[in-house]
Amino acid sequence: MALPDSPAARHAEVAGEFSRLVDATSDWSAPAPVDGWTARDVVDHLVTWFPGFLASGGVELPVGPAVADDPGAAWRQHADAVQALVTERGEEEFTHPHVGTQPLAQAVDRFYTSDVFMHSWDLARAGGQDARLDEDFAGELLGGMSAMEDVLRSSGQYGDPVPVPADAPVVDRLMGFIGRDPAWRPPA
Numbered sequence: 001m002a003l004p005d006s007p008a009a010r011h012a013e014v015a016g017e018f019s020r021l022v023d024a025t026s027d028w029s030a031p032a033p034v035d036g037w038t039a040r041d042v043v044d045h046l047v048t049w050f051p052g053f054l055a056s057g058g059v060e061l062p063v064g065p066a067v068a069d070d071p072g073a074a075w076r077q078h079a080d081a082v083q084a085l086v087t088e089r090g091e092e093e094f095t096h097p098h099v100g101t102q103p104l105a106q107a108v109d110r111f112y113t114s115d116v117f118m119h120s121w122d123l124a125r126a127g128g129q130d131a132r133l134d135e136d137f138a139g140e141l142l143g144g145m146s147a148m149e150d151v152l153r154s155s156g157q158y159g160d161p162v163p164v165p166a167d168a169p170v171v172d173r174l175m176g177f178i179g180r181d182p183a184w185r186p187p188a
Helices: 007-024 039-055 071-089 104-126 135-146 149-155 170-177
Strands: 093-096 100-103
Touching (some): 007 071, 007 104, 039 071, 093 104, 100 104, 135 149
Antiparallel strands (some): 093 100
16 A cells, blocks of 8 residues: 655654654663664654754744653653644745755655655564555665765765665665665664
């Protein structure tokens, strides 16, 4: 099943899957596939970087609970605030100093929803869960990111690619591209 084309509807589905994973996470100190991160760090990353991105373009998100105190509550408040933003203000023009001007919903979709999608895999693996990631969207992300690989790698936001067979599932190829080992499992 493909994700919806509407940025608001797509965010709702992707954030909903991440919420399912958050609700099923029982050990927030469990290691995650990102070197040095725990399950809590995956949530913290999403809850902390995006408000700064939006603020650089003059958009403020309400501050919620601290991830250190309650990762689940912090995520739910944050996801609800982002959903309200794309639903209620998505058509507004958003100008960010590094990515230019575009509708707010498009900026959320391009830079944030896709990040939640990819980090869903990290949280799932940290908690010994299966991420329900849409293969069509994974393929779109992989294609778009592959076309600008040099820029992405030079940003320092992505690890070195992990070799994955060309005939591997597209989600595995996406994870390998962004520096994750698709075979990664938490230590026993």
